[in-house]
Amino acid sequence: MGSRSISDLRRVVFDPLAWRLSKSELRKLMRRQKVEDIINATEEYEGRGFYARIHAVQVRSEITPLAELLQTLSPKNIVEIGTFKGGTLFVWCRSNPQAELFVSIDLPGGEYGGGYDPRRQRLYKEFIADRAHTKMVLVQADSHLAGTLETLKTALQGRPIDFLYIDGDHTYNGVKKDYDMYSPLVRKGGVVAFHDIVTRSRNCGVHQLWDELKQTRRTREFVGDGSNKGIGMAFID
Secondary structure (H helix, E strand, O other), rough: OOOHHHHHHHHHHHHHHHHHHHHHEEEEEEEEOOOOHHHHHHHHHOOOHHOOOOOOOOOHHHHHHHHHHHHHOOOOOOEEEEOOOOOHHHHHHHHHHOEEEEEEEEOOOOOOOOOHHHHHHHHHHHHHHOOOOEEEEEEOOOOOOOOHHHHHHHHHHOEEEEEEOOOOOHHHHHHHHHHHHHHHEEEEEEEEEEEOOOOOOOOHHHHHHHHOOOOEEEEEOOOOOOOOOOEEEEEEO
């Protein structure tokens, strides 16, 4: 038996225990209600096996005011493109108890940190396990495919998106395609937010799209002191 087979066997054998321990740890952290405490939970959570960590790759001084502002909008339908370790998904879920639907679209093996083992899906669905009125749909697929858009429309069942968070493909063409495909589903009065609006690198063109949107949309920026990330929110008026 090869080393990989032994490793796979160990995971299968210990996975039930890893899940029980992880679930117990998560449930304790899910009791928190304030945005700041919820964000702290993403850093404090210590799961096991496939369920280890729910880290949010975000600057605290940026994600905190965004999440607090989002609460005041009381969104019912939230869609996130790019989930990775599940940190931002956890923040949206736990800080918006009134929400009825969460949809995560994440590309397996994505170049920009996307992708997670399919077995983590039950960890992410656990984020709303205490809310019978809330549903979560996890779509592990390329957001640029027409079929993925149709999957989202099916999940929405004719309802509009209240909050769309785009943190997937960071190239100019990639983020623009996500915006062009999914923003028409956002209701009037809803918002679209982008991560990495400040980042300047060879493969990141989010700032280019953001500069264009600022010419036609009412916007708000969350950029921490000295940050090279930044979050931009565009209002759909």
